[in-house]
Amino acid sequence: MLLNLSIDSVRVKAMRSNGGRGGGAVRQETLREHNLSLIARTVMSAPTPPSRADVATATGLTRATVSRLVTELIEGGLVAEDAPLTAGLAGRPAIPLRPAPGAVGALGLEVNIDYLGARVLDLSGTVLGEATRERDLRGSDPAQVLAELGTLGAEAVAAATAGGTRLAGTGLALPGLLRDGVLLRAPNLGWTDVTPADLLGGPIPGGRLHLGNEARFAAGAELAAGSGGDSFLYLSGSVGIGAAIVHAGEFFAGEHGWSGELGHVCVDPTGPACRCGATGCLETYAGTAALLGRAGLPEDARPPDLVAALAVGDPAARAAVAAAARALGTAVGAFINLVDVSEVVLGNTFAPLTEHLRPELERELSMRVLAAPWAPAQVRASVAGDRPALTGAARAALATVIEDPSAWLAST
């Protein structure tokens, strides 16, 4: 039923766009585009590689249509065939379909507060090229940093395209508020009104630049990794703290796309000054710089140094993590009371600290969340891997191919 409704709405759109005159050819083409996308999405999101018959069942399309369009997707490098499964009693052996490795890729870029990086990913999720640099980027010059990022991107792309991969686009993850291709403000970088497309230097790999908040992109990588539910609050730990709200597999973006600034939720109005201009923000307790400072580690220490100090039971490190966990519990508890999400995913620099944060964090949540006796918060570490916003940024660019395969096929 849903499928029929959506095909009908596509038909109506096609007829309207054609003024209702001579719409037959337009309808056919629009249906083909719609069905190609439906099949591509089905293959890309299937938990196990589906056969053509499985795709027909899942989409409601005829086997003949699925076979014809799958052939187009295979020829365009989007879908690949696995070895045939053993035949059953009736019919031919089923051939599993999966995202094609290597042929189509996208570049993910990221500027965070203490590193910048580039990663090329293909449709199967394999990393084809990567280049990262660790650097304190607080108060940095955007032109200089983005030019360097462009160079890192070119390195990653060179590694990928040497193997024959074609790029579908570029995603760029940034730790701040974005609107219409402009980074309005990233308090920890000290950047305002920056237009990254103008500063990356040279043409954008794959032709299109998709900007996104780093926590949102990282949560996209988490969703794709798919180890938990499809509703969660994702926390991205770094010098700043970002968050993304995922409900039933969809992001809650907010009215302007600016939701998730959990790092600037106040946990103590009399607390330390934050770089945003306010006081007592969560990140002044649980951001990386705050954690390392309170743990008594040197200024050039890195998050692994804190993990090492915790491993030997260093009292200052334990006290710093406990204070961070209580601050996290205060902010996240308020959030859960408001929006009723049970799963909390600790990402980026929080991930390796999960078991150290857990006792105080869970204690705070069980005290502060009114519904805790019936739906206790589930705290878990992210499984999206190292620097997940790079993966999420590349995935955002790859999604354009999956959403509109016919445009990609026409360009090959």
Ligand SMILES: [Zn+2]
């Ligand atoms: Zn703040």
